[in-house]
Amino acid sequence: MLKYLISTLEYLIVPGVLIGMMIAYIHGCCGHTGRKILMWGVMAGCAAACVLAYLKNKTKLIDTANLNMVIFSISLAALVIFLIVDGRKKEDEGNGDIVTAVPAAVLVFIQVFYSLPDVIAFPYTIMLSGESFFSTGFLYRVIGIALGAALVIVTALAAYFVCRRIRIRATGVLLKIALLIVAAQQVTKILQTLLTRRYISGKALFQLIKFTSNHANLFVLGVILAVFFMPVILWIRSFHVNEPYSNPAEHRKIRANWRSIRRWSTALLVCLVLAFINMTAVKAWESRPVELSPTEECEQRGDAMYVSFAQVEDGHLHRFAYTSENGVAIRFIIIKKPNSSAYGVGLDACDICGETGYYERGDQVVCNRCDVVMNVNTIGFKGGCNPKVIDYSVEDGYIIVPTATLLEHEKDFS
Numbered sequence: 001m002l003k004y005l006i007s008t009l010e011y012l013i014v015p016g017v018l019i020g021m022m023i024a025y026i027h028g029c030c031g032h033t034g035r036k037i038l039m040w041g042v043m044a045g046c047a048a049a050c051v052l053a054y055l056k057n058k059t060k061l062i063d064t065a066n067l068n069m070v071i072f073s074i075s076l077a078a079l080v081i082f083l084i085v086d087g088r089k090k091e092d093e094g095n096g097d098i099v100t101a102v103p104a105a106v107l108v109f110i111q112v113f114y115s116l117p118d119v120i121a122f123p124y125t126i127m128l129s130g131e132s133f134f135s136t137g138f139l140y141r142v143i144g145i146a147l148g149a150a151l152v153i154v155t156a157l158a159a160y161f162v163c164r165r166i167r168i169r170a171t172g173v174l175l176k177i178a179l180l181i182v183a184a185q186q187v188t189k190i191l192q193t194l195l196t197r198r199y200i201s202g203k204a205l206f207q208l209i210k211f212t213s214n215h216a217n218l219f220v221l222g223v224i225l226a227v228f229f230m231p232v233i234l235w236i237r238s239f240h241v242n243e244p245y246s247n248p249a250e251h252r253k254i255r256a257n258w259r260s261i262r263r264w265s266t267a268l269l270v271c272l273v274l275a276f277i278n279m280t281a282v283k284a285w286e287s288r289p290v291e292l293s294p295t296e297e298c299e300q301r302g303d304a305m306y307v308s309f310a311q312v313e314d315g316h317l318h319r320f321a322y323t324s325e326n327g328v329a330i331r332f333i334i335i336k337k338p339n340s341s342a343y344g345v346g347l348d349a350c351d352i353c354g355e356t357g358y359y360e361r362g363d364q365v366v367c368n369r370c371d372v373v374m375n376v377n378t379i380g381f382k383g384g385c386n387p388k389v390i391d392y393s394v395e396d397g398y399i400i401v402p403t404a405t406l407l408e409h410e411k412d413f414s
Helices: 002-058 063-086 098-120 121-130 136-163 166-198 203-214 217-238 248-286 405-407
Strands: 299-302 306-307 320-323 330-336 345-346 358-363 364-367 393-395 398-402
Touching: 002 098, 002 121, 002 136, 002 166, 002 217, 002 248, 063 098, 063 166, 063 217, 098 121, 121 136, 136 217, 166 203, 217 248, 217 393, 306 320, 306 405, 320 405, 330 405, 345 398, 398 405
Parallel strands: none
Antiparallel strands: 299 306, 306 398, 320 330, 330 345, 358 364, 393 398
16 A cells, blocks of 8 residues: 555655646736636646556557657746746736746646556556455555545645745745756656667766666655745744734634634645655655565475475465576475465566565565565466466475476576
8 A cells, every 4th residue: 555655646746736836826927717727737637647548558559758758848848938928927916927827737737647647557557467456455555546646636735725825926936946846857857768769878977867767756855845845934924923904803804814824834734744754764664675585495306396295285485496507596486275285386476576576474475576465376377466387296295396497487587
């Protein structure tokens, strides 16, 4: 569950914050018409994201690298136009140039169109890895996605209401800082694609791309930090209100308004802190490596490995290895299936996640990389995240695995 909660936040928290700030800013300088234009951009982005999610996962029509190049190029062009056009607007409420809303709508469309498809495809990805639609594991992962999406929506609403209660100029400055941080990330991704395809080269450029790829969340955290001080200032100001009033009713109205400001500021602070904690401390804890159980000894007779029934009779996962002439330990696992005399035998690796291996969590067998729970009864069969199938035979109380079979998979453990 945590993995998908964190992934949802990583994909959507920045678009959520930017959309909330952008709608508040355009509403403040262009009025309700500008806000409607942006809402159409958000809805169009959601519709296009659903189509893209289908095309990416059900067809081979989408070249993701090329598509991202186009998306980022359009986004950067829209940002430049937005910055130029925005300089001509008036600061008074609703009197700005409505043309400002057009590149702003393109920017929010791009944010949704780029970030949302992978989140939409999460349930499909989970089922692709072998998780049953009706399993508890699938339910937990969907709950993680839903919690992440809910946190993003609340963050976007809080960002909108907080930005509506500060000066337009201050909102504009913070919004542009956040947009420039996102633009910097988009530029590095364009350079990464060009570098990968050898259109450009350079050692310093390679080091830059390597750093930004390995620390992609720095851009996300940069946006969070840029927005963080806005609700803090409002929250503090809400306790030191000194607005003039002419009667008790007006005073109560002022106090109620600032209580509302304090609530939304608190909501935004809590959401930003929760997102930060989830993408740092919780992510580090959730992604900590699980130490695999050590390999066990078994007999090697000629060109085969012999594992006795007695050694694997307890129903737990047992890991064995054959070391090739190249010094590669080729691991395989054996587990007795529940309420059966059959055994699940396979490599300690799969087609999807590679050689990361499997481990026991309670009475479950779990993939060490994607955290998918295996149905023990299906180990030994192809499909999903199941261990790779290998040839073996059973004879005289032994499970016999030919070394030639294992050597066929040496590359999987290299």
